[in-house]
Structures are given as C-alpha cells and as structure tokens.
Amino acid sequence: DQQVKQNSPSLSVQEGRISILNCDYTNSMFDYFLWYKKYPAEGPTFLISISSIKDKNEDGRFTVFLNKSAKHLSLHIVPSQPGDSAVYFCAASANSGNTGKLIFGQGTTLQVKP
Amino acid sequence: DSGVTQTPKHLITATGQRVTLRCSPRSGDLSVYWYQQSLDQGLQFLIQYYNGEERAKGNILERFSAQQFPDLHSELNLSSLELGDSALYFCASSRGQNPKTYEQYFGPGTRLTVT
Numbered sequence: 001d002q003q004v005k006q007n008s009p010s011l012s013v014q015e016g017r018i019s020i021l022n023c024d025y026t027n028s029m030f031d032y033f034l035w036y037k038k039y040p041a042e043g044p045t046f047l048i049s050i051s052s053i054k055d056k057n058e059d060g061r062f063t064v065f066l067n068k069s070a071k072h073l074s075l076h077i078v079p080s081q082p083g084d085s086a087v088y089f090c091a092a093s094a095n096s097g098n099t100g101k102l103i104f105g106q107g108t109t110l111q112v113k114p
Numbered sequence: 115d116s117g118v119t120q121t122p123k124h125l126i127t128a129t130g131q132r133v134t135l136r137c138s139p140r141s142g143d144l145s146v147y148w149y150q151q152s153l154d155q156g157l158q159f160l161i162q163y164y165n166g167e168e169r170a171k172g173n174i175l176e177r178f179s180a181q182q183f184p185d186l187h188s189e190l191n192l193s194s195l196e197l198g199d200s201a202l203y204f205c206a207s208s209r210g211q212n213p214k215t216y217e218q219y220f221g222p223g224t225r226l227t228v229t
Contacts, residue, residue: 004156032214043116043204043220044157051214089156093213099170100145100211100218104156 003027004092006105014113019077021108023090026071030092035064035075038087080112117141118221120205126227132193135224139186139207146188147218148180151202163188164211195228
C-alpha cells in the first residue's frame, strides 16, 4: 500500500526554466511533508518542508505547495540549475505517535540540461 | 558530509547468510532510523530507536532485527538472506523525534548484494 506516490519517475528541463515535481498521498493523518534530494552514492539530504496548516512554503529557489483537499503537493524549482540534477523524494509524517517515522515516495529523477 | 557514518559501504554475500550493518549517528543525536531502498523503490522505513529503546516499526521482516547500544550506535542484523534483500540500506539520525522540529540526517548507505 503506497501511501505516498510520485507518479513521474523522471523529469527533464532546460536550465533556467521551472521544474515542477509532484507528489500525491492517501493518508489523511499526514500532517507534515518534506522533500529530500539525493545525489548518486550519497544519502538523501533535507531540502524543504511544509506543515499541513500551510499551503505554501518558500526557501530561495524552492517552493513547496500543499493542496490538502486534493492530497497533493508539489515542489517548484525556479530557476532550475544543472546542479539541481538529482533524485527528489517526497516524504510524509503523521506524528500522532510522536515518532520520527517518515513515509517516502518512489522518487523522481530530475535532469536539468545546460 | 552529514556526520552519520555507515559501515561497510558495500557487502556481497550469499543467500542464507547473515550480515550486520553498522551505523554511527551524528554527535548528540539520540534517534536512529533504518530505511531500505530496493531497486525502483522509494525508501521504506524499517525501524526507529530513541536513546536505546525501539520507538517505531515499519514493515520490517522477522528475519531482520536491530538494536541501539548505550553509545547510541546502531546495528541492523539481516539473517537467512534472500536475493530480494539486495538493496541500499540507509541509516539516519536526529536529535529528537518530531520531524517538524528535528531534521533527519542520512548516512551514505550500505549497498547489500545477495547472490
């Protein structure tokens, strides 16, 4: 049962353009969402997050949007840079149990072409 | 460098064998998490320890077990290995438990190949 889904395995964009990565979830108990970025041969690193009480969070070139009614979130990268080429994972947390358990999607490989 | 170390980096073993993966968390972090990433899969949460105690369990197989020691390092034991256990195993650590407050830092992973 995949509670967090990233339906696009890959995305290719031109440098300077916008990258939009999408994520859907099914569990309405999720109240916190995160995006992680992963380069080859490295572990994932935290990128940006959003609480379910917000619909938008921005950090520099990265913005995450949350649509609770649609159970959908997206990560926008503007402008995209070649160094952004990596695998992006969406993750969710339902912290009612006060644990750090994160549920991850399958990941989307972003390629930014110079 | 996240500050989380995992050993070994690579492990090749045969079906039916048992292996131990080791994780040293960042200095001061009390919580350790284990995740499995199989081919074309996202990271699957296996288990979490906080200050030596098990705090959350995911879909961890009965053949797998873990523990966190008094010095806070953790070990993941995989036994009766099957071909399907071939995967990247990540360890992460955080100071506390609430992901809204405490970021999880991931190690570089251990790549396990079962032949």
